[in-house]
Amino acid sequence: MQWTSIVAIYALVWVVCAFVLLPFGVRTHDEMGIEKVPGQADSAPANFRPGLIAIRAAGLAAIFTALFVLNYINGWIVPEDLIFFGPGAD
Incomplete structure (x- = not known):
């Protein structure tokens, strides 16, 4: 398998x-006890951290x-x- 395929x-x-x-x-503003901005959706996250998600995704993807390459x-x-x-099914 070529390295470009692996990438x-x-x-x-x-x-x-x-x-x-x-x-x-992810927790909402209501769950964290933070005041919402007027017009904000009730389900909007209060603690969204894309960097942490990217790092966790990088580890899991690795x-x-x-496993796929092995x-x-x-x-x-x-x-x-x-x-x-x-x-051919047994």
Whole structure:
């Protein structure tokens, strides 16, 4: 596998991880006891920290990408293992 492929896979996995991590640890103004700005949505986050989400997504994406590359090298799960129905299914 070429290194450019690994970088592209990492970028895709990073985006997915970032979106998955977005709702965790976010609290609203009501939950934190902070006064809201007039016209603000009730669900608007009071403690949104994109840097922390990016760092967590980077770590999680590195783990998942490493597992993907190791699976590619060692062949632990191959496409034939994912056929549950149809010809060749046991």
